[in-house]
Amino acid sequence: MWQKIKTHISESQVWKSVIRHGYPDTRRNRTLVVLSNFFLHLHPTKVPSHSLKLSYTWCMGGLTFFLFLVETLTGVLLMFYYRPVGEYAYNDILALREHVPLGIMREIHRWGAHAMVITVWLHMLRVFLTGSYKPPREFNWGIGVVLLTLTLLLSFTGYLLPWDQLAIWAITVGSNMARATPFVGHEGPGAKLLNPGMLGLEDVPLIHATDDARFVLLGGPFVGEATLLRFYVLHCVFIPLAAATLMAVHFWRVRKDGGISTPTDDFSQKAL
């Protein structure tokens, strides 16, 4: 009876269209499942056994990606309840804390973000210490550095959103530096040189507190509501899209560069 139902289901058109290869326990099926499944297809079908050892990659790249997925998921849930407007922002966060029994979405999102910063650093450490940036992987290391920057920026823009004292002042301190950008910050070296007065023309300072690099970053001369909206859009749309795109390129490059690095040196007596 049971057997009959089972065959019936597993012979059905629906089943066969979704589970295309049966349980992957033969060599053929194991290869096919990885090749024909979009997500598994990120992998090659076979990898060198040493690269599976936890002690080699520490799983750090994969965990960074996993945390990115966790952040995306919890972030979307938080977006349902949070409005990036000075009037509402703080109260929305407060409401999440007070009205949701056992609510931990905000916690998972926040600690996941901190954890992701840590795993990116450690991933980078492991890539460096295994010499995995050497040819042919130079370019992927470069993409990695951009991903590192994006991860930090994601975390930084998100830090403002609770709109409490911790948030506003951390972002104020963090963005104060932009005032001092050479030439384009109003307290930066050289900013005073950008003045037609230097050419003997009329004396008009071109760079001042209301049009310099910091102003562009914050949408105002200090961290205010415009900054909140700006950081929200960057945090929820622009940077995640950029990061996701680059991650796709990153994984593609890992495959194209021959997979996880393996020892290629000559270890014969003479070479050593």
Added chain:
Amino acid sequence: MESVRHLIDWLASPIRFLPLVCVIFFLALRGYRTITRPRVALAILLGAIIFYVLSLLDHNFRHIVAKPDNVPITIMLFLSGFCTYLALRQAAINDERMERGLAPLEKEGSETIFVWPDLVYIEFLAAVLVGILLTIWSIELKAPLEQPASPFRAPNPSKAPWYFLGLQEMLVYFDPWLAGVVFPTLIITGLMSIPYMDMNPRGTGYYSFKQRRMAITLYLFGFLFLWVTLITLGTFFRGPNWNFFGPYEYWDVHKVQPLVNINLSEIIYIKILGTGLPSNWFLREIWGLLFIAFYVFGLPPLLAKTALKNFAAKMGFIRYNVFMLHFLMMMLLPIKMICRWLFNLKYFVAVTEFFFNI
């Protein structure tokens, strides 16, 4: 107990803490084979845990370390230590193997195996495990929420998010245009150019220290000392007005630290020559400008002719100069620290008129 606490507070002051960490760092790298022996490493780990747990008994220590946003830093410190251990341990084993004429362990495990189920299974387990840890962390520790944002009441100290505290700590030694703009840019360009500057063909795909001494020393110095250690200092030891506080010290807003720092121009014209500062800024700053110009533009070609002759020849002109630019900029921080501690130096160059202070 009290005297131990005072001793640690005393040791934690930047002028002692940073050189101490630096010395320990280089000693540890030298003796990487010894300190990564499982027993030694375990003893170090236990020591760290005991120190940490005992310290938690102290009210002031607990107050800072247990701040929700500071918890990740503790995790980061232990994980960085553990990962460095893991890497150096395998390096020690491989280096020893290669001395005996064997290939590194990674080479041994190079037969290929199927991704399904072996890799997929590990990825799945890792995700589940971290998912569980993250959930526990989130249940145990509430995300912080302070008073509503007010642009008029600045907390003291105001701190950037923890991962930027190394940069904020640099503000003690450099103006924002360097610490906040130029150095971060150079960190990014420097990291990106690593693969093009490291000409050593050996060392891909396995842990080794012996074959890549210089590269690994530089990288770990940057990461563990200039980045992680400064974050630690900035988070745990910097209180109101960015004054230094030992780990067991109360963060007193009224602690005053005398401002005794003076510029290079003052050291030269007032202390040494005794003539008073020239009124022309160019004349006043000429010594500092000369020093910086020599450091940035003079030193690389000089070294290429002398001490680094072979290195420069091997690297070629562009590669050598890109490397030297980043290397010298990186070393500017420790150099400035030392000058600060020894001579109370504030700026090498102080053209405050143009916000051009170095």
